[in-house]
């Protein structure tokens with residue numbers, strides 16, 4: 001696969017590889033994709049009290065462009081509010097990295113991962129508020145969430 | 161000695177032309193340029209003699225009696241097409257059933273697909289987890305309409321060597337023709353048409369240190385005499401079985417490559433097997449969760465196909481970018497489907513995406529093997545540090561228990 005220099009750069013020097021504490025209330029985790037499909041992304045964000053993403057980390061099982069897409073996503077996430085983060089579109093990632101058409105699904109997965117991490121964070125916050133009232137939800141087993149956006153799912157099917 | 165980069169470790173895809181082969185070829189481009197079909201002058205006679213000498217060498221490689229049974233083609237794709245289509249058409253009154261396996265090269269499988277559209281019945285016999293077909297399954301697939309069995313000598317992806325001699329006993333007993341795509345096995349494992357009872361054999365020069373674009377189909381001439389319907393009409397070359405002016409320099413090169421394959425096979429097989437085992441040992445000693453795809457026992461000496469759990473094949477190829485290898489991962493194929501061969505053996509999609517084929521050959525050095533082994537261990541460790549799956553595995557999470565969002 002002939003990749004752009006940006007993909008190669010992110011692949012060879014991935015930014016923000018690692019893990020944040022899943023148990024931390026300020027951390028949201030998104031796990032998307034499937035091993036059988038050849039790509040799984042885990043993207044984590046740490047949100048401060050002002051609702052700004054302070055840190056972001058990823059780990060990805062996948063090809064060069066999947067790794068580059070998630071690396072770029074973590075770079076873009078830092079310093080954004082959650083609403084700003086939700087504005088990141090797979091198109092932006094694909095065009096920044098100049099992904100070849102067969103690799104567009106990697107950028108779709110990165111967008112899903114962002115949404116899924118934010119959703120997880122918001123769920124935790126809601127649960128925290130609920131704790132002050134009695135019924136707290138039990139912790140869920142690890143689960144790769146469904147893509148947040150049906151249009152994105154559509155794109156991913158057609159891209160492979 | 162420092163190794164020179166890039167390192168070629170994809171000998172199952174193609175091989176460089178051996179310098180001795182090239183040397184033999186060169187005069188046939190220039191001063192000995194005649195058309196082997198020219199009967200009226202010495203230019204033609206010289207070319208014809210060279211072609212016939214090459215035929216003998218090619219026949220000798222497979223233990224065939226005479227070079228007259230060799231039909232020169234443009235490569236094994238054409239040889240496979242000619243064998244299957246030619247037999248199906250000639251014997252159509254006798255039957256229309258063909259038996260093959262699920263791990264054949266596309267040149268056989270897609271030819272079978274076309275024949276099915278034209279009214280043939282094809283049985284695709286499954287292979288075991290070890291990537292080897294059970295001859296009894298071939299026997300069971302036979303019907304009174306079976307005219308041909310086509311099983312490869314060795315697989316191009318996983319290097320497994322198929323029990324052709326045992327299959328040949330069955331086809332001979334049943335009076336059914338046996339074709340074998342021998343491309344990957346020639347010069348690597350012992351093979352001859354007598355002990356295997358093969359009736360048609362496909363060969364390709366570029367997998368055995370000859371030039372690309374030339375191959376052959378050996379067609380048995382007696383006991384039984386195999387007949388074909390030509391698929392290429394024209395000047396009646398190759399006893400009418402394949403028209404077209406012969407590519408003399410390439411055929412000369414193919415002949416030389418065949419001669420070298422006979423001479424060098426024993427030593428070369430031992431050397432490449434030792435190198436393959438060294439590579440496997442370095443990698444498996446250095447890493448956990450690395451799986452060999454396909455039988456190690458029934459295998460080409462220079463082939464190693466490994467799945468590196470929790471990392472994706474294309475990412476591995478990028479990480480070891482100075483080493484030329486190939487992957488069964490979907491991400492490296494145009495179809496976005498992982499390898500059908502690995503699938504046919506029951507390798508799960510996860511591990512198919514994680515597979516890498518290493519092909520060791522005539523010019524592979526021990527230094528290269530050491531270098532590649534160490535590099536792979538280092539790079540896989542790095543990729544696993546980046547893999548959420550490896551982290552989950554290390555935490556004891558059963559990845560199968562996770563409900564993934566399949567896409």
Ligand SMILES: Cc1ncc(COP(=O)(O)O)c(C=O)c1O
Nearest residue numbers: 235236237265267316341343364
């Ligand atoms: C097993 C097998 N059969 C057939 C072929 C096709 O041979 P050729 O490239 O000469 O057409 C190949 C090589 O790609 C092969 O590995």
